[in-house]
Amino acid sequence: MQKPIRVGIVGCGNAAVFHYASFLRVTGIPVQVVGVTSLQKSRREAFAARCGIRAFDSLADLLSEVDVVDNCTPGYAHEPVSIAAYEAGKHVIVEKPFTGYYGPSDDPAFAGNRFPKETMLAEAVSSACRVISAARKSRRKLCYAENWIYAPAVQKEAEILAKGKGQILWALGGQSHSGSPSPAYGIWKLSGGGSVVGKSCHPLSALLYLKQIEGATRHGRPIRPRTVSARTHEITRVPAFVNKGFLRTDYTDIEDYCQIHLTFEDGMVADIFASEIVMGGVHNWLEIFANNHRTRCNMSPCNAMELYNPQEDQLSDVYLMEKLGTKQGWSNPAPDEYSTFGYPQEIQDFIEAVAMDRQPKSGMLMASDTVAALYAAYVSAERRGVEVDIPLDVTLE
Numbered sequence: 442m443q444k445p446i447r448v449g450i451v452g453c454g455n456a457a458v459f460h461y462a463s464f465l466r467v468t469g470i471p472v473q474v475v476g477v478t479s480l481q482k483s484r485r486e487a488f489a490a491r492c493g494i495r496a497f498d499s500l501a502d503l504l505s506e507v508d509v510v511d512n513c514t515p516g517y518a519h520e521p522v523s524i525a526a527y528e529a530g531k532h533v534i535v536e537k538p539f540t541g542y543y544g545p546s547d548d549p550a551f552a553g554n555r556f557p558k559e560t561m562l563a564e565a566v567s568s569a570c571r572v573i574s575a576a577r578k579s580r581r582k583l584c585y586a587e588n589w590i591y592a593p594a595v596q597k598e599a600e601i602l603a604k605g606k607g608q609i610l611w612a613l614g615g616q617s618h619s620g621s622p623s624p625a626y627g628i629w630k631l632s633g634g635g636s637v638v639g640k641s642c643h644p645l646s647a648l649l650y651l652k653q654i655e656g657a658t659r660h661g662r663p664i665r666p667r668t669v670s671a672r673t674h675e676i677t678r679v680p681a682f683v684n685k686g687f688l689r690t691d692y693t694d695i696e697d698y699c700q701i702h703l704t705f706e707d708g709m710v711a712d713i714f715a716s717e718i719v720m721g722g723v724h725n726w727l728e729i730f731a732n733n734h735r736t737r738c739n740m741s742p743c744n745a746m747e748l749y750n751p752q753e754d755q756l757s758d759v760y761l762m763e764k765l766g767t768k769q770g771w772s773n774p775a776p777d778e779y780s781t782f783g784y785p786q787e788i789q790d791f792i793e794a795v796a797m798d799r800q801p802k803s804g805m806l807m808a809s810d811t812v813a814a815l816y817a818a819y820v821s822a823e824r825r826g827v828e829v830d831i832p833l834d835v836t837l838e
C-alpha cells in the first residue's frame with residue numbers, strides 16, 4: 442500500500458475551505474490532510490474539528506508532520522511561509538497572488554495606493570525570485586494555485602487551441618463581484634493591492650497559460666506577455682459615490698476597479714477587467730478571438746441551470762452560486778461550482794506532480810509572469826495608462 446502524501450494547510454479562511462474539500466476529491470493517489478495552523482487558535486481549532494484533522498499551534502510544529510504545505514494565507518504571508526516550508530524540505534502549494542509588495546515593515550503609515558509603484562514592481566519581482574530560488578534549492582515542487590488554469594472551460598479552450606493550431610489575436614476577460622469576504626482584503630500591507638492583484642490575476646493567468654499553449658504547439662516555446670497599460674480607480678471612495686448598501690466599501694488603500702491592456706511578444710493583445718462593484722454573483726468570463734475560432738468561457742454565472750424562485754426564504758439552505766446576493770427571482774445555480782472553477786482539478790494536478798515528480802501545469806513560470814505583469818500594471822496605472830514593459834528576467838523556468 443502506497444504511503445499517503447501528507448498535507449498541512451496554513452490558514453483556515455475561505456481558501457482553506459475549498460482546498461480541503463478538493464483534497465478529499467483526489468483520486469488515484471492516497472492523500473491525507475494531517476492538520477492546519479493559523480493565527481487564531483479558536484478559529485483553527487474550529488476548522489480542525491469540522492474537518493477531523495489536527496490543529497497545530499505553529500508552522501514549525503506542522504512542518505515536521507507533512508510532505509506538502511498548502512499556503513492559504515493572505516498575500517503578505519506567502520513568501521515567508523513558502524520559504525520556511527522549502528527550507529524544511531516540503532513541497533508548496535501557494536494561493537494567488539503568488540507574492541507581491543506589502544510595504545516596509547517599519548512604516549505604520551504605509552498606504553499602498555500612494556506608494557511609488559516602480560519600487561513595488563522591483564520588490565514584488567525580488568520576492569518572486571526569492572521563493573522560486575528556495576523552491577529550486579530544495580528541489581521541491583512549486584504549485585501556484587491559479588484555479589482558472591484548471592477550470593474545465595479554460596482546459597477545453599486549450600485543447601481547441603492546440604488541436605486546431607489556432608492563434609489568439611485578441612482575448613477579453615474579467616473577474617468581478619461585490620467585494621471579498623476576507624478581512625485582510627482591502628488593506629494593501631496584507632493583500633498586496635486590490636482588484637489588480639486580487640481579481641485580474643485570474644483572467645490574466647488563464648490568458649498567459651493559453652498563449653503558452655499556443656506558442657508551445659506552434660513554435661515549441663511559450664508566447665510570453667510583453668507590455669501592459671492599465672488604469673485603476675477607487676470607485677467606492679469617490680466623493681460622489683452613493684452607497685446603497687449592496688457593495689463592500691470598507692477598503693483602506695486599494696483600488697476597486699481596474700482595466701488592463703496586455704500585449705504579447707507575438708504582437709497580439711488582451712483586455713482584462715476586474716472590480717469589486719458588480720452585483721448578481723461572481724462574474725468570471727473569458728472570450729477568445731482566434732484566427733480560426735471564437736470561444737466564450739462563462740465560468741460564472743455558468744448557464745448549466747436556470748432557476749426561478751418566487752420566494753427567497755424557501756431556499757435558505759440551498760447554495761446557488763458565489764456572492765449571488767439574492768435567491769429570489771431568476772438565477773443560474775452552479776451545480777458543482779468548485780469543479781467549474783477548477784479547484785479539485787488543480788489540487789489533483791499538484792498531488793500528481795508531487796507523486797510523479799513532474800511539473801504542475803501551473804508552476805514557476807505562471808507564478809512569476811503573473812507577478813511581473815500585475816505590478817507592471819500598477820506602474821502603468823500610476824502614469825495613467827502609459828505602456829510599461831513587463832520585466833520577465835525573473836522567470837527561471
Ligand SMILES: NC(=O)c1ccc[n+]([C@@H]2O[C@H](COP(=O)([O-])OP(=O)(O)OC[C@H]3O[C@@H](n4cnc5c(N)ncnc54)[C@H](O)[C@@H]3O)[C@@H](O)[C@H]2O)c1
Nearest residue numbers: 452453454455456479480481513514515516518536537623
Ligand atoms: N483562488 C481563489 O478563488 C481564491 C479565493 C479566495 C481566496 N484566495 C486566496 O487565498 C488566500 C487566503 O484568502 P482567504 O480569503 O482564505 O483569507 P482569510 O483572511 O479568510 O484567511 C486567511 C487565513 O490565514 C491565516 N494567516 C494569516 N497570516 C498567517 C501566518 N503568517 N501564518 C499562519 N497563518 C496565517 C489567518 O489566521 C486566516 O486563517 C489569499 O491569498 C487569497 O487571495 C483565492
